[in-house]
Amino acid sequence: MSLAQKYPNEVNQIMAKYPPEHKRSAVMPLLYLAQREEGYVTKDALKDIAQMLDITETDVASIVGFYSLYHDHKAGKYRMQVCTDLPCALRGADKFLADLCGNLGIQVGETTADGLITIEAVTCLAACDKAPMFQTQGPDGIKYHENMTVDKTLELIEALKSAGKEVK
Amino acid sequence: MAHVLLRHRDIPNLNQLDVYQKNGGFEAFQKAVTAMKPNEVTDVVKASGLRGRGGAGFPTGMKWSFIDNKNWPHYVVANADESEPGTFKDREIMESNPFQFLEGLALASYAVGANAAYIYLRGEFWQVAALLDEKIADMEKAGLLGEKLFGSDYSLKIYTHLGAGAYICGEETALLESIEGKRGQPRIRPPFPPAYGLYGKPTIVNNVETFTNVPLILAYGAEWYKSMGTPDSAGVKIFSLSGRVKKPGNYELPFGTTFRELVYNYGGGILDDRPVKAIMPAGASSSLIVVDDKALDTPMDYASVRTLGADLGSASVIVIDDTVSIDWVINKTIHFFKHESCGKCTPCREGNHWMLHLTERIHSGEGSQNDVSLLLNVAKQMQGKCLCALGEFATMAVVTGIERFPQDFQKAVKA
Numbered sequence: 001m002s003l004a005q006k007y008p009n010e011v012n013q014i015m016a017k018y019p020p021e022h023k024r025s026a027v028m029p030l031l032y033l034a035q036r037e038e039g040y041v042t043k044d045a046l047k048d049i050a051q052m053l054d055i056t057e058t059d060v061a062s063i064v065g066f067y068s069l070y071h072d073h074k075a076g077k078y079r080m081q082v083c084t085d086l087p088c089a090l091r092g093a094d095k096f097l098a099d100l101c102g103n104l105g106i107q108v109g110e111t112t113a114d115g116l117i118t119i120e121a122v123t124c125l126a127a128c129d130k131a132p133m134f135q136t137q138g139p140d141g142i143k144y145h146e147n148m149t150v151d152k153t154l155e156l157i158e159a160l161k162s163a164g165k166e167v168k
Numbered sequence: 169m170a171h172v173l174l175r176h177r178d179i180p181n182l183n184q185l186d187v188y189q190k191n192g193g194f195e196a197f198q199k200a201v202t203a204m205k206p207n208e209v210t211d212v213v214k215a216s217g218l219r220g221r222g223g224a225g226f227p228t229g230m231k232w233s234f235i236d237n238k239n240w241p242h243y244v245v246a247n248a249d250e251s252e253p254g255t256f257k258d259r260e261i262m263e264s265n266p267f268q269f270l271e272g273l274a275l276a277s278y279a280v281g282a283n284a285a286y287i288y289l290r291g292e293f294w295q296v297a298a299l300l301d302e303k304i305a306d307m308e309k310a311g312l313l314g315e316k317l318f319g320s321d322y323s324l325k326i327y328t329h330l331g332a333g334a335y336i337c338g339e340e341t342a343l344l345e346s347i348e349g350k351r352g353q354p355r356i357r358p359p360f361p362p363a364y365g366l367y368g369k370p371t372i373v374n375n376v377e378t379f380t381n382v383p384l385i386l387a388y389g390a391e392w393y394k395s396m397g398t399p400d401s402a403g404v405k406i407f408s409l410s411g412r413v414k415k416p417g418n419y420e421l422p423f424g425t426t427f428r429e430l431v432y433n434y435g436g437g438i439l440d441d442r443p444v445k446a447i448m449p450a451g452a453s454s455s456l457i458v459v460d461d462k463a464l465d466t467p468m469d470y471a472s473v474r475t476l477g478a479d480l481g482s483a484s485v486i487v488i489d490d491t492v493s494i495d496w497v498i499n500k501t502i503h504f505f506k507h508e509s510c511g512k513c514t515p516c517r518e519g520n521h522w523m524l525h526l527t528e529r530i531h532s533g534e535g536s537q538n539d540v541s542l543l544l545n546v547a548k549q550m551q552g553k554c555l556c557a558l559g560e561f562a563t564m565a566v567v568t569g570i571e572r573f574p575q576d577f578q579k580a581v582k583a
Contacts, residue, residue, distance in 0.1 A: 017327045017329070019367065022348065022349075022367050024348060024349035024350075025329075025347055025348055025349045026349065027349040028329070028330065028331070028332055028346070028349065029329075029330065031332070032291075032330065032332075053349070055349075062351055063332075063349070063350075063351065066334065066351040066352065066510075067291070067331070067332030067333050067334050067352075068291075068332065068333030068334065069291040069292070069332040069333040070332055085253040085452070085500065085503075085504055086253050086254070086411075086452055086486060086497060086500040086501055086504070087253055087254050087410040087411055087486055089500055090410070090411045090412055090486070090487075090488065090492065091410075091411075091412075091416075122333075123251075123253070123335070123503075123504050123507050123508065124251055124252070124253040124254075124335070124452075124504065125292050126250045126251065126255060126256045126258075126259055126290070126292070126293075127256055127259075128253065128254055128255075128256050128408065128410035128411075128416065128484075128486075129256060129408070129409070129410055129416035129417045129418070130416075135292055141294045141295070141298075142291070142292055142294035142295070143294075143295065144292075144295070
């Protein structure tokens with residue numbers, strides 16, 4: 001099913017933001033829509049968006065490749081993206097990330113066995129005064145989690161687990 | 169002193185439209201649209217001495233006066249890409265005092281005759297964008313945005329646009345490319361955006377904090393604004409304080425406040441009461457200032473910070489204490505810039521790649537003094553050879569780190 005069939009209202013809202021002769025501008029919001037369910041942009045979605053905007057699939061793929069928040073492969077349902085840049089690292093972000101990975105028994109870039117969480121190290125998220133911090137990128141968008149500890153993070157993971165069950 | 173930008177700290181629920189209006193909100197915009205010519209708004213901003221708060225410090229009113237009136241339509245774009253490590257002020261403004269920012273954006277749009285304005289937020293500000301969309305809808309309902317505002321012929325729409333994780337999109341021409349649905353790579357300038365901007369049309373791009381100053385400048389006048397700060401740097405600035413301090417956070421202070429006041433009076437001093445070793449006043453793009461009494465007593469304004477061999481930039485003050493080795497600091501900053509280089513200019517793309525190899529090797533203890541010399545050499549070769557400032561920014565901490573803290577590198581490398 002195409003994006004326009006699946007999310008007609010949202011697609012219309014997105015297209016209305018930009019002058020009709022510059023509809024290519026809609027590529028970024030459409031890509032967010034495309035990866036909402038699967039967590040990544042499928043080949044079919046690339047083709048769909050390219051057709052909608054009269055650009056090539058390569059044009060769309062170049063956007064996916066350039067920007068950090070678009071993904072071309074499947075990962076955990078939630079990507080837990082920990083900032084390890086200088087200001088956060090000065091407040092213990094590297095140790096937090098190592099301890100968290102140790103606790104979950106996975107390395108940075110890996111996914112928990114239940115497919116719920118992928119841990120990633122990312123660059124600055126503009127929350128330097130509230131380190132350690134991370135964002136979760138998942139089906140419900142992007143959320144910040146600040147002043148975190150490993151214990152608080154494990155609680156959050158439990159909550160995400162049970163939230164998933166309720167949905168099913 | 170009452171806040172000018174972080175007014176939500178003085179006035180509860182300022183993020184609600186009725187509260188904002190009860191506190192004078194949108195009076196300046198209504199007055200401008202109904203009783204002032206567009207260029208009169210620009211003249212007030214010019215007279216106030218307001219300079220761009222995104223880092224470059226370019227005079228705001230002068231930028232607005234450059235708009236090309238022979239080519240239409242015009243656009244105004246708010247740069248809410250806030251991605252410099254150490255900077256976290258625009259998010260607080262947008263979350264807690266959104267209407268003052270939106271009113272500033274509306275005033276700028278009126279001043280340059282734009283009927284559409286875009287707010288470009290970094291993709292991570294997903295929740296902030298959703299909140300701004302609600303506030304924009306509140307304004308439309310209240311007749312503060314839309315067609316024929318306040319019975320005039322002026323119409324304005326404001327839209328949010330989310331980026332998707334690319335520091336380079338804070339560079340204004342890369343940002344415009346990104347709104348156009350392209351990779352965020354800087355354009356060759358000139359022409360500058362006031363002549364050739366979004367969709368090739370005249371466009372004004374300013375930082376969120378810059379716009380947020382404008383409503384009160386219009387309400388209280390240029391002289392009131394200039395009475396704060398220093399002659400060179402008028403008004404107030406939000407200093408984002410981070411790193412090894414007890415109370416990191418945003419502090420709105422007049423320009424000319426000293427580093428000592430910021431770090432010790434507002435920031436509560438250094439963790440474990442250690443001595444300060446270095447300060448980066450402009451985030452990861454910053455030169456490293458060697459901290460002594462003279463540096464601590466230096467006023468934070470554009471001209472004074474320059475006497476310390478650094479720029480104030482976006483005033484993202486990262487504090488480094490004596491437990492931290494500078495070879496680790498530059499390894500962190502280069503990791504960032506290598507990830508964020510857009511790849512357009514070879515010196516930046518390749519230079520950052522090789523600088524990361526070298527800083528990794530030096531920091532891991534496997535480097536030699538030759539690697540340090542080579543690193544400095546690579547950094548200097550990048551300078552002045554890139555289309556935008558990113559290539560330059562990446563080298564600042566490397567060059568000043570090696571030149572100003574040689575002992576840290578001597579210790580880090582093999583004998």
